[in-house]
Amino acid sequence: MFDNLFKPIKIGSLEVKNRIVNEPMGLSYCDENGKCTDRESAFYAERAKGGIGLVLTECMPVVPGGPIGVRGGGNSRQFLVTTDDAIPELKKLADAVHAEGGAVMIEIYHSGNQGEYYSEADGLTLSPSGQESALTHAPTRAMTVDEIHEVIQCFVDATVRAQKAGIDGVELHGAHGYLINEFLSPYSNHRTDEYGGNTENRCRIVKEIMEGIRAVLPDYPVIIRYSADEYLRCTPAGDVGITLEEGVKIAKEFEKYGIDAIDVSAGTYETMNWAWEPVGFEQGWKIGNAKAVKEAVNIPVIACSVLRDPAYCDKIIAEGYVDMVGSARQFLADPYWPTKAKEGRINEIRRCISCLNCMETLMGDGVGCSINPRAGHEAELGKPAKDGDGRKVVIVGAGPSGMEAAHVLAERGFKPVILEAKAQTGGQLNYADKAPFKYRIDWLMGFQRTFCEKHGVQIKLDTPGTVENIQAEEPYAVIWAAGAAPVKPGSIPGVNLDCVVTPPQVLSGDVMLLGKKICVVGSGMTGIETAEFLAEKDKGNTVDVYEMAEKIGPGMHFQTLIDVMGRLVPTGAGLFPGHKLIEIREGEADFEKVDTGEKVTATFDVLVLSLGTRGLPVPEDVKAAFPDIIVAGDAEHAGRIAHATSTGYMAAYNLK
Ligand SMILES: Cc1cc2nc3c(=O)[nH]c(=O)nc-3n(C[C@H](O)[C@H](O)[C@H](O)COP(=O)(O)OP(=O)(O)OC[C@H]3O[C@@H](n4cnc5c(N)ncnc54)[C@H](O)[C@@H]3O)c2cc1C
Ligand SMILES: Cc1cc2nc3c(=O)[nH]c(=O)nc-3n(C[C@H](O)[C@H](O)[C@H](O)COP(=O)(O)O)c2cc1C
Ligand code: SF4
Incomplete structure (x- = not known):
């Protein structure tokens, strides 16, 4: 089945057995010294075992320094390829993936102004023009030309290490607002020297990295990942960054530099929901970007776009949108997607539900998946023992x-x-x-x-x-x-009145609310999503949300909150953070303002109590x-x- 997905393809000198790419995903599975753990190598090996043709790894910092204090990293448990000590670590990774029949390329990067670790010299992150990220607000300064040359050499050195270790190639991380992306984008690059200005100058850093690599490794496979559209027009910054038109021009530059394939992504930290999408984004929503790039270049184009369904993936290859389909989350959720697709076992695929638990867990014990409990535990768990004996x-x-x-x-x-x-x-x-x-x-x-x-x-x-x-x-x-x-706390008078209902009653349809004035109390994930459900236009309700915490959406991952609020706010729903529920009576409820202690009374037809579950x-x-x-x-x-x-x-x- 799905013949297009399973055709081999060449990326430069590398033959990949099929068109399926495990896109990079930061895992935080390394140790505190940036060394590969069994957890990390087993994770990638399992993706290869599942049938993925090309495994791209998490982004790996290239600039030397300790794990804390490194100039150009994102967290302390990343795989560091900053010194030759990385070669045996990379070999372990290469061997693990090759043993399962996959090809593996490492993604190498400098985190620029989105980094967590600052220059040891002055405590600042490095960036093309000293412009802060509007998300991280990490202090930053413009790089000198010498520093640019130094970073370019670090990319070249990391590539040489990968090649020595038997890794099949490198992917330059030019996407998602990190250093290379910052150089590419007119939003963040305001330099007036040869590294800023027109498209060619903004791309110069990539050109020089490629010149450096080609001087020592003429045939070594190199992919670049970049944001063909930064979607900054969806933020207060406006239409100031890379749009698709500019993205296509940039892709043509890349091809000139001898890059072997282009991996089309989108967004920066400032437009994170366009980079790793919450539920509001459908499969294929940005695949047109990849098509525009593919029409402009003659090297293979890889892309992700919330791709989950093998039939759709097969179709976009057949119709010339992309050469290879990529996903990070789908293969976290189910590394056996390719095998199941090939064998037509579609109903057995654990399709990623875009919940972003993986992103939430990235900075903790390491990435975990809501729907695949084995993800990230392949090394320690092994296959379950078959010893049930019919008990x-x-x-x-x-x-x-x-x-x-x-x-x-x-x-x-x-x-x-x-x-x-x-x-x-x-x-x-x-x-x-x-x-x-x-x-x-x-x-x-x-x-x-x-x-x-x-x-x-x-x-x-x-x-x-x-x-x-x-x-x-x-x-x-x-x-x-x-x-x-x-939960219905007995300490709040009135919680058992007939006018009080819970989210399950509303969402199940047991209680139909149409044309009502509704007060939702509690704005955690369940409360806010129930409010959104009730505020849908065709229901004709008026919805107000009351929340005791200082901000709406306590405990919610910020990306999910932004996604839901982007739909809820335009409905005109009232939002009242900092209001503690004191008492409910038929048709009205008293709240206390947390900051002033002032009493506020709200009126309603129905109150939806969303104070969590027990x-x-x-x-x-x-x-x-x-x-x-x-x-x-x-x-x-x-x-x-x-x-x-x-x-x-x-x-x-x-x-x-
Ligand atoms: C509106 C809503 C939205 C949510 N959205 C999300 C989300 O987006 N992401 C997320 O991660 N989580 C979400 N959750 C939470 C998530 O659904 C729960 O954490 C999860 O369902 C818990 O699974 P469970 O199997 O432990 O329990 P449950 O899903 O509660 O299943 C327990 C089952 O046991 C049955 N049962 C109970 N008592 C008995 C008994 N005595 N005998 C036999 N059967 C019994 C019940 O009928 C039920 O079928 C949401 C929850 C709600 C209510
Ligand atoms: C937890 C997490 C970590 C990620 N880390 C990286 C990374 O290191 N490098 C990168 O290029 N993209 C990274 N991404 C983006 C993914 O590669 C991918 O582009 C994104 O998840 C959207 O595609 P998908 O829905 O198919 O996963 C990450 C995404 C997630 C969810
Ligand atoms: S945690 Fe959620 S978003 Fe991440 S891969 Fe698993 S199902 Fe998908």
């Missing part, structure tokens, strides 16, 4: 946690039976998928059902996990994955009957999908 396991609850546990147990040879109190599987996901643009949540429910069906998991609907029902199964072990229910604990009688019961998902700790799937997976993985 029966009862799982209470068919939410994402219980479903994940069930199919992993079935794969291990256990005999899982799910007892689900409701008439459907999916748990809270049946509400989570209802807010605008959240339809991808259905994909998660879909592939979990597919896995359970494939492995013969028995699901008993309308069957609560009572002592009798569990005992009737005579289980070897029991997993409690009963999820969570909305895990449903194991009932005492169940605990007494099954003292070794294992608790997973929201029942253990009300959270999000990532916690639900990972605890479900681990419960099944660890069962002895």
Whole structure:
């Protein structure tokens, strides 16, 4: 199937077995000294094993210095290619990917004014013109010409290290607002010397890096990734940066310098939602950019564009939009996408739901995926042991946690039976998928059902996990994955009035609200998305959102918040941060302004109380009957999908 996806292609001197590219993704899996860990090499090896033709790694800083204090890095757990010490580390990586039949190229970069670490000399980040990033506001200064030459040489040296280590090539990171991007863009490059001004001058840094590389490695494959459109017109800065017209001119320059392929991306930190997109962006939304570049050059063009569906990817290659399709998140979510696509097992693909948990976890323990609990743990987890021997396991609850546990147990040879109190599987996901643009949540429910069906998991609907029902199964072990229910604090008078409802009641359609004046209390992810759902034009509601925290959207990843607010604010919804709910009466509620203590009364037809959820604990009688019961998902700790799937997976993985 999908013949276009599986045709080989050449990138310069490198033959790649298919058209599928794992785009770079910062992982934070290295150690504090910037050395490759088993976690890191196993991650990339698994992507190759899944059938990806070309694995591009996370961006790796090229400029020397320690991990802290390096001039041109983003965090302390990046793979440093700044000295020859990196060669054995790179070799480990190359060997791991080659052993699984993939090609691997490293992405090399300097973070410019978006860096976390500053010049050791004066504590400033380096940039073409000393212009601060409007997102990071890191102090910065314009580079001298000597410093530009120094950085160019660092890119060349890093490339030589890659070649010596057996890495198949390098990708110059010229996208997303980092140093090379800053030089390319008229927004950030105001230099009046040979490195600024017209397109050719702004591209000079790339030209000189290529001259340096070609002088020592004439045939070594080099790709450049760049933002063919910075989308700055979508910000207060206005239409001042690289637009597609300029992006096409830049691509033609790249081709002149002997670059072997172009990887088309978009955006900078200042337009981050256009670079790694939240749910509001559909598959293919920026693929026209790649097409425009492809029409202008004669070297292979790679692009990402929220690509998730093999049929669509195959089609855009066939129709000449791109030569190779790329994704970072899709292959984090499912490294076996290529194999499953080739074998026509489309329903088994874990399609990325654009939740951005990966971005949120980048600076913590390392990148993790909501829907693929194994991602980033390939080294330590290995394949689950197949030692279930037909032993029966009862799982209470068919939410994402219980479903994940069930199919992993079935794969291990256990005999899982799910007892689900409701008439459907999916748990809270049946509400989570209802807010605008959240339809991808259905994909998660879909592939979990597919896995359970494939492995013969028995699901008993309308069957609560009572002592009798569990005992009737005579289980070897029991997993409690009963999820969570909305919090209604008894300390607030009026929470049980008829005019008070919860997000699940609204989103499920149990309570239909049309043409009403609605007060949503609580603006975490669920509250704000419920507000957006209710404020949809055709519903004719008036919506006000009250929030105790200083700002709307506490606890939300800022990209998701920006995405939702971009749709909610134009509806005219009222936003009242800093308001603490004190009391609810029929049709009105009292709030206290957190800063002044002033009392404010709001009127409404219906109040939607969105103050979070609380895990449903194991009932005492169940605990007494099954003292070794294992608790997973929201029942253990009300959270999000990532916690639900990972605890479900681990419960099944660890069962002895
Ligand atoms: C509106 C909304 C939007 C959300 N959006 C997101 C999001 O965008 N991203 C994100 O990461 N998270 C989101 N969440 C949170 C996410 O849905 C939960 O964290 C996740 O569903 C928890 O999974 P779970 O399997 O632990 O529990 P649940 O999904 O709650 O599933 C538990 C299941 O157990 C069943 N059950 C309960 N008691 C019993 C019993 N006694 N016997 C048998 N069965 C029982 C329930 O009927 C349910 O089917 C959202 C939640 C809501 C409500
Ligand atoms: C957690 C995370 C880290 C990323 N790190 C990099 C990086 O190091 N270099 C890079 O060029 N792009 C990086 N990206 C951008 C991705 O390569 C890709 O362009 C983006 O995620 C959109 O495509 P996708 O939806 O197919 O993943 C990162 C994206 C995410 C979500
Ligand atoms: S964490 Fe979310 S956005 Fe990131 S790869 Fe997984 S599903 Fe996609």
